[in-house]
Amino acid sequence: MRYLPLTDVDRAKMRAVIGIETDADLYADVPRSALLSQPVDLPGPQGEMEVERAIAALAAKNLSSAKAPSFLGAGAYRHHIPATVDAMIQRGEFLTAYTPYQPEISQGTLQMLFEFQTQVAMLTGMEVANASMYDGATACAEAVLMAGRVTRRHRAVLAGGLHPHYRDVTATSAHFIGFDLVGPDSDPSHPAFAASVIDLIDDNTACVVVQTPDVFGRIIDLRPIAEAAHARGALLVAVTTEILSLGLLESPGAQGADIVAAEGQSLGNPLGFGGPYVGLFATRASLVRQMPGRVAGQTLDVEGQRGWVLTLSTREQHIRREKATSNICTNSGLCALAFSIHAALLGEEGLGRLARINHANARALADRLTTVPGVEVLNESFFNEFTVRLSKPAMDVADALAERGILGGVPVSRLLPERTDLKDLMLVAVTELNTGADMDALANALQEVLS
Template sequence: MVYIPHTDEERQVMLASIGVERIEQLFNDIPEQYRYPTLGLPEPVSEMEILEELQELSAANLNANQVPTFLGAGAYRHWVPSVVDAIISRGEFFTAYTPYQPEISQGTLQAIFEYQSMICDLTGMEVANASHYDGATAAAEAVLQALNVFRLKRKKIVLAPTVHPQYRAVVRTYAQGLGLEIVGDEDPTLPLTKVVELVDENTASLIIQSPNFLGELEDLTGLADEVHRRGKKALLAVATNPLSLGLLTPPGAFGADIVMGEGQPLGLGLNFGGPYLGFYTTRQKYARQMAGRVVGETVDVEGKRGYVLTLSTREQHIRREKATSNICSNQGLMVLAAAVYLAALGKQGFRKIAELNYHKAHYAAHEIAALGGYEIVSRRPFFNEFVVRCPAPVAELNHFLLEGYDYTIIGGYDLERDYPHLAQHMLVAVTEMNSREEIDDFVAALAEFRATGGYHG
């Protein structure tokens, strides 16, 4: 039997040692009428056959790495240096458990410590945890931390409408039993300057995103002070694209209390949406209200430097019903991938990747703006994503790009799905993976779509 090593003879020896005759006797506590049901799973297949099956399924998908892709909206096609997969494919890392026994887990622990350090450096923050599940759950955990900071006495959360729609939805899912008032995004056009005015003394946190979901950079100057003043020390939480921080002043330098977001751009493949990585940072003074695992440096009995999971009195296995977060398994291997990615690119390479994104996105926007019929509506500068007003519904345009043009192109995100006032608006992402040729093809396709009247307008 696959993955079960026992021979008949060994089974007999083992049963004899236990003192029963048949394996079935070990299950006598299970009520008889439920015992040994027929599951009705498909007939099992061998390794060779399952790989054939999976290759067929894999081939039935359109691989975004093999065609020009301009889709982002929270997940991005990036170059992942070969070293990343080489390291995370080592069994020593991926077949280990959470590092509960530090003496034989220093590899994982030190890698997490290095990740925490690099994430702090990137965001300009003081402490980072060892990850949440993804950007959306990191945003939800920011809400929980803020509630925790105010000992559950404040009941209001202000959410900017330009925070990723999925983040806002997940925040609401998490918060549905907590009796909170979540405001700010009812009017999707409300500018940040007005959103901030909703912060009051009952507010635990304002949550914003920069670059925001529409690709624009929010003006963070003075924002933290205003939030702290209006909200009597209410927390400013900023979701960000970590790759943008290769270039831009990090939210930590503007006084944010929490900086978090989706870590997928740090060396993780698209993988149809997961597993990704929720990175999460806060100020030293809030370290004990932050959820999630944290690795700290210490010494052993001989004075040698080593690493352990620490601050565990905050965690669910100690606090049980007093815990405000239940996170246990996190994104350990993705943390390792991000650490290897950042180390492999290093100071110069990471900055270079961020610049490539910036320049290519602005080049694409410039070319699209010159076409006529399309308008760039995002404020400049943006990072690697911007909004284009199109001459027809985005669904029609995307269908044309996919099937009606000379090449298959995956177009941008249809903003009408989340923002009714943005019908015919496409969110276009351009990364280092988009060569000039790809961008020019995309622009030519947009031109042809308009010229051939493949739309009603």
């Protein structure tokens, strides 16, 4: 077996050193009734070529989003990833390292995390960020629980435009820990009104959770919501599923957010059928000891040289055990690295340009689709994703477009099947990768499907 260096001769010598005769002697402590008497019923070993062929055959059964005009978003976005990103994250010293518990031989990972934390804090307009979470949805749930610890309250208001997966993940955690959630349903036919959440804030509210751009693509002004929350002693948790939007839009920090929970997939990370992604988590410096997750901090070594270590560990499970801020014991290290490298390549100028291209392309498609009979663009405001109302159920339209080799948009009923009133709505995302030809293809196909 190509991954196993021991030979039968080695094994025999080692058994002799240990003082045992057979492999079975290694498992003498296992109750005999629990030992398998024959190998499990699974296929036998295969060489690289055979495995590669088998996986390629599975891949061939899928429609690659790179081979089709693709307008899918709803929390996962297809962006161009510079070649440098993938080359760098595959360096074995990054790829095959564990958590940087030995800082003297982990300065690469630690410095990278410190840079990542700084980039996330800058983008979100917050003072500090952690070294990343599993994804945006889990970051959102952790933000709500953190707000509960900070305020010692157990009620959260979730805005209607929060991504349904984020809402569901938060609701699952809240249910088991005894946290009340309230929130209005959203009607994307109208602009999002801050009043719908502001009216629900009371003196027992730990936080208000607002996504912008929201799941329907609408850009929300967080400032009045922040003001109303703070007046009641509640925190504002700002969520974004498209971190690139912050290259063009005002940061949540500048609008009064206390915690930002975001999905960072858009920078450096492929769609990958939904994961692994990278959750971003940022907050105010004064709240850092209630922040979940790992964090790198700067210090000096015995020779006075600057270096980095994991710090504030007493918040974490390996020390605090049942009193920890979270049970999380990892981050999304390699995805954070990909994010950080992409952000380093973009820089201030590149980020702004990329964000503007996304918005310009989205506006071009919105204008184009307005001319298609049976399509109505609902949004007044958007970044790179908007909602359309179709003259037929969106799920059927999406299937019909797929048959034509076009990934046309995410039917709202895929995310909210119980909202039958929204079954004609589709979320359409546009990025720098969508060409004019892609947009023509979508508009023409929609015209055909809807006629």
